[in-house]
Amino acid sequence: MSTILTLIRKDIAIFLRNRTAVSLTFIVPIVMITVFGYVFGLNRKDRGPADISLAVVNQAPDNPAARKLVEALKAEKSFRIISDRTNPDGTTRPLTETDVRQRILNRELRFALVIPPDVIPADSIGLHLKILSDPRNEIETQMVSGLLQKTVFSNVPELLGQSLQARARSFLGGGRLDQFNRTMASTIASTFGGNPDVIQRRIESGDFGFSQLQPVTDPKLRRLDAPAAGGAAATPVSTPTAATSRTQDFFSRIVNIENVQLVGKEVKSPDATRVVGGWAIMFLLFAVSGSSAAYFDEKNAGIFQRLLSSPVSRGQLLWSRFLYAILLGLVQLTVLFFAGSLMYGIDVLGHLGNLIVICTASAAACASFGMLIAAFSPNAQAASGLATLFVMLMSSTGGAWWPMSLMPEFMQKIGKCTLVYWSMEGFAQVLWAGNSFLQIMPTVGILFAIAVGVMTISVWRLNQRQIFG
């Protein structure tokens, strides 16, 4: 046992001598737990998704309930509602469905709610809404769908009331309906109090107070459709959850939300295609760590001395390492994508050319980070620690682990500066959206710009230091 303790003490002594290892051992977990805290809103009141861009097109602007629905969406903190567009002359006008469709296709937006002119159909009781989307991120899509449903269903009673009024008007005629509304308003006012004129206006706007309805929980009450006494056992309305669920079922049957997927409709294997970009960038980033360590292996072996005493220049040495890292990254990605194609049906061959371009740009950006880490690290251990920190930070803030909309706005801005974000954007453009070469060029350009910029800093730093010793 004492031998084991001696050896443990030896390892502790060695560890404590390595200031970089000690620093990173403490820094990495603290940084990551901070990031997790911001993402999941720990100890913050304003937790949850934020700032999800949602375009709203109100094609029934004269409908008060539709206007109220738009206001309710604007009040929902998870959304950043876009309802107007700015003209070249600086004036604004409301968005149209054509506008938002184009914005979704251009990747400026992912979600849009269209309140059509027939939000309240003339020939039936109910509601009609349309959601346009680019559901490239499954988690985010589910989140947005849930939030939209919550907001819509919160306002359904009022909109439903309008639908009832519209249907009644068509059956009874305007005069009889007005008389009916006046009578009802008087009855309510005489029974419960209140101004009959105000009540009548609310009834005409569809507000029957349905939103104040509570589910019935008295076990002695029977459902209206239950068998009579002596027949089959009645089904009591026994629990709030069951009652709420039945209320929602009722509403969902009369609320018609038309989901229109604008992007990725023809993707053969949508689930795998959505996540393959995250896998790809993770593999590339792991390779970053490996290439940094390999640099120190050669340096410590004195091989750089031999090479630099030959007709090999420093620039050739550094760029050869960079290009080799890109090549290795490309091989890894090729294996990954073809495995994904064989096992999960990801359509690789259909987008092969553009995929090669994006893969090359991503690999170049990752390789440049490998060089940066090698340039600023004193040894292989420090390089490994720094690589771990960079990989985890970029992956978490760049959207590889969770939708960026879960993060606070400032973190989303940071995330958009990472190669992870732009690499995932590129993979999604090619595999999910099927964009053309011209359409992916801005993303490719950004990735190559990251590669060139970071590589320039790395070469400068490596030339400042003695490369070989």
Next chain:
Amino acid sequence: MLALRHVNKRFGRITALDDVSLDVAAGEFFGLLGPNGAGKTTLMSLVAGLRTPDAGALTLDGAPLAVRDTTARRALGLVPQSIALYEDLTAEQNLRIFGSVYGLRGTELRGRVAEALAAVQLVDRRRDQVKKFSGGMQRRLNLAAALLHRPKLLLCDEPTVGVDPQSRNAIFEYLERLNHEGLTIIYSTHYMEEATRLCSRIGIIDHGKILALGTLDELLLQLPFEDEITFPATPATAPLAARLPAHGEIATADDTHRFRPRSGYALSGFFALTESLGLPPRLFTSQRPTLEAVFLHLTGRNLRE
């Protein structure tokens, strides 16, 4: 061939080279002898173009040597102090890589690789990974990699560190043959035996300064004595050891006395003294002084402390 003029190099507060000037003629086997930390590797790195001097000039055949001058580096070969080989690759693969960076291609490259492997007696192991070689074999391959392109000047930075005697001898014989064929060699070492055996001219370096420069005979002439007499340090010889300081320098180490008589003190006088003390002649060995003695004389320290 190679000239250094007033070369200085500092690393922070440490002066690695202090106003170093020397010339190495074509075809010379020049030794750079000094202890660890004397500046030998720094001087080698400057000549090899790995570092830039803080002051002074280095020229090769009259042309300045600069860090970014890849052309000049074609005339040089460097045998680094470490085993600068790709351990996971075979001997043949390593030589092909290093031959390629010097511009060798195709048949010429293959021929040079075969020639180098034969010269260092590694033909049978050419397809084995370097990490499976013994230390001596790795050192021989390390040397071979620097000679593929047939340089005019070979820089050997302590090329026999940790090598077994057999491999060391093989390396010596190879270098002597190359030098005989006209290759100029600068050989750094802290082993005086190596410098004595191999080098036609030696520079003794310590703390960044060249303390002495010349052939072995020229260096030994700097000593105030011509011979060195050694005898065992025993109680029987103690009376002799007590009397000798009056006639020269005496030092004791490893149970051996080393007596360096002053100029003018004849050996006959010494042996007359030993006879008077009843000490038999077979106890005493007279030998020419070594570079160790020169270093000690110049610095007050042993070469290996």
